[in-house]
Amino acid sequence: MRRVLTAATAALTLTTAGTMLTGGPGQAAPTAWGRPTVTLAPQPGAPGLGDSYFPDYGNGGYDVSHYDVRLRYDPATDRLSGTTTILATATEDLSRFNLDFLLDVESVRVNGWAASSSTAGAHELVVTPARTVTRGQQLTIVVRYDGIPSETLVGDYTGWTRTDDGALAVNEPESAWWWFPSNDHPLDKATFDVSVSVPTGVEVISNGVQPRPPLAEAGNRTRWSWRTTSPTATYLAFMAIGQYDIVTDTTPSGQPVVNAYSTSLGALGPAARASIERTAEIVDWESGIFGPYPFEAQGGVAGPVDGISFALETQTRPVYGPGFWRRGANTYVVVHENAHQWFGDSVSVADWRNIWLNEGFASYAEWLWSEEQGEGTAQEVFDFTYASYPADSGFWQVLPGDPGADRVFDDAVYDRGAMTLHQLRLAVGDDAFFEILPAWTAEHRYGNGTIEQFQALAERISGLDLDELFTTWLFTAGRPDVASAARKAASPPAEPKSWAKIREAHRLLEH
């Protein structure tokens, strides 16, 4: 996936944080015994969750458990309106709190009482409830809104993609701001109900399962409903709206499958189907390596020709741009996006700095698939990848373990990221390596993780000190020396059969 936002957002971020964090200190009051005690007045919730790359993403002071997103959308005008009901628990005494959101807000209610709201910074909606919120209190926040997401810009950017026949709400990390108010950081996951009314004849696909079939509404409209019952990071919730052929099935393990293919794909359609229809097989193979599949449904969405150019691991159902099918079927991108269901979706970054935990692992899954398919061993793909970046290439200057906010989706995070995992595998041996992967997904299931926690787990299971390996491969600029590559320097490695497909997939995924 790729990020297109510019540094302008970061500048706004600091201003917002600086303004919003200036809450008054507690007031000292005398007690009956004459000793002062501190009575803390309710404070404003923080406008961010302290992410080291995106400090104003997400908000402090509450924890969301569920989003009920009920919308109405018209492809002809790109007008999106509706109501999101947020169920949350206050984690502090709050005088006010923020949501991340961009569309025009008509009203906000907190526990039934009308609340006032205003905007701040690049994407903050500041909500001041009529009554002070106390720590531990259950909050029902109802936001009514209306807007044209394709014309709602941060700088010159929108994360919403309007197409000829509808729209895609698919992006990373900025996606939610254009369609539902949220606590927009992977640290605060929640379950989702998404329902959208569209003109009859238009399809809507989202995460999870359909709790009820599409329902006819007045005015020749149809309401589509989707539900995901697993904790979901806000950027992994999605909508695809337009003209789609929907294919439903059940896996041998009993999971519902929903695949959808844009009718605009034309001659690309068969290659898309020959790739995405293998999702259940690929997920089953990945389950044998990464541990039990964490979610309640599977599938994939082949987006329209005028939609996104990348693919994203939207939870239970990745969305793919059309470019992956131009050279025929490509199962490598299906392997990549579904590997993210474990690495990224179930176990999410605790801070965006840890993006290697997503992209390095999803990329290495492709190398394992190459090995499985007899199209080149992981060692052969490693050797070829290593040799394809000369020592003086700028590629080696980007640190996969800390690439910087502007390089979250750099080649190095993917390719050097996968190389790092291969070096770990060589260092600890296959037995330990294939014990570490499912242990990681089990220990952090539905939660978050950091690179430091992964290193600690790998050291615990292998019994080795891996500090030098992690420091060299993730945190040190320059091309690391590798014995096998030096040995082969005289005769450059042959191109693995899988290379063209992996290269094609990464050319579109990386940025």
Ligand SMILES: [Zn+2]
């Ligand atoms: Zn990825």
